Amino acid sequence: MAVKQRLLYLSTQSTDPRSPAISQALHDPVKGTIVEIDPTLGSLDYESVHDAICDGWRVVHFPDQRGALTDSDVEVIGFQFILEKMEQFDD
Amino acid sequence: MTSLAVDCLLTDDQVADFVISGYHIVKPSFSPEFHSNVYSKLQSLSMNPGDEINKAVPALDQIYAHPSVVGALTSLLGDAYVMAAHRHCHRNHPGTRSQMWHQDNLNIPMLIDGHGRVPDHVRSVLVMYYPQDVEANMGPTALIPGSHLFTSSPDRNASQGNFRDQMIATLDAGSLLILHYDIWHAGTANTSDKVRYMVKYLFERSSEPEDPSWNHDPLQDTRILDRLEKDEAAALQRSLISKRNYLRTKMWNNLAGSAQLKYEYKDKWAGAWPQPVK
Numbered sequence: 001m002a003v004k005q006r007l008l009y010l011s012t013q014s015t016d017p018r019s020p021a022i023s024q025a026l027h028d029p030v031k032g033t034i035v036e037i038d039p040t041l042g043s044l045d046y047e048s049v050h051d052a053i054c055d056g057w058r059v060v061h062f063p064d065q066r067g068a069l070t071d072s073d074v075e076v077i078g079f080q081f082i083l084e085k086m087e088q089f090d091d
Numbered sequence: 092m093t094s095l096a097v098d099c100l101l102t103d104d105q106v107a108d109f110v111i112s113g114y115h116i117v118k119p120s121f122s123p124e125f126h127s128n129v130y131s132k133l134q135s136l137s138m139n140p141g142d143e144i145n146k147a148v149p150a151l152d153q154i155y156a157h158p159s160v161v162g163a164l165t166s167l168l169g170d171a172y173v174m175a176a177h178r179h180c181h182r183n184h185p186g187t188r189s190q191m192w193h194q195d196n197l198n199i200p201m202l203i204d205g206h207g208r209v210p211d212h213v214r215s216v217l218v219m220y221y222p223q224d225v226e227a228n229m230g231p232t233a234l235i236p237g238s239h240l241f242t243s244s245p246d247r248n249a250s251q252g253n254f255r256d257q258m259i260a261t262l263d264a265g266s267l268l269i270l271h272y273d274i275w276h277a278g279t280a281n282t283s284d285k286v287r288y289m290v291k292y293l294f295e296r297s298s299e300p301e302d303p304s305w306n307h308d309p310l311q312d313t314r315i316l317d318r319l320e321k322d323e324a325a326a327l328q329r330s331l332i333s334k335r336n337y338l339r340t341k342m343w344n345n346l347a348g349s350a351q352l353k354y355e356y357k358d359k360w361a362g363a364w365p366q367p368v369k
Binding site: 013026044 | 188190192228231233235238241242243244247250251253255256257259261326327
């Protein structure tokens, strides 16, 4: 067993960590795994970044505080926070 | 267009649903045996015929010519719509992994005009046919309702995983999923022990609308305008809401030709004062 980093990407409706989460991607430190769209997913694991923090996740990247660029050629849905949690994983 | 197809034209609310969400589901009336025969024929193909899939499996053209499909396509693309030369049969084996969210390619040279993203009109649709039931573990198509109004950033999509409001197209055998060409979608993982087929055709508009090509009732205009402004498709940041509403209304008006929605100013603030907070 070793302590390894889990990463959780949460995109939210605003830069406020209490704003509702729009999407999530969980990266566990297990070789060969990928993030997949889960057709059986009932709801996201966390309602907000704050909800994830209450469960022990730590924010390691905050979204740009300037907000969306309205004249951008592309749109990104949600403001992305990246969180980590250190946990025991089998090698 | 046959009288049967005229009977299958979409209603104002169905067209509004498509403008808002970017998809529409049709289930033409064929027997279960018809679809199981298509499935067997697809299973028997020794190679992928690519664009020639309709020649390898001629029954497919019957599906796309069914009045319920013609009625829906006429409603969205006008009565002079054309079938594009590009077709594709997706064979999704057990163990196939999930795709990433994407918009389909813009640079398929055989398409009529080469395509640019069209967030304010319906110029092209993808029509996906499933010859078998699609259960949640069979790699159903996933899509993000309302995302056809936006141009995605593929690099960023790669890190978004599951959306709260993603729609998973678990469908009965014989269903067709009509999609705005620009909707963000993905094939999901097939964790079952069955092969899942999806045959994709493309259809394109060939003329600009002079009038609505669906079963339009002008008396619904005020209510439709309200829906375009207020209906939620999927959660977005607030900064995209006004752009979303603008594109929805512009798309409807581009489809409606002379029957455009007329915005009338209403003072929605006049009336009773708010009540004291208890």
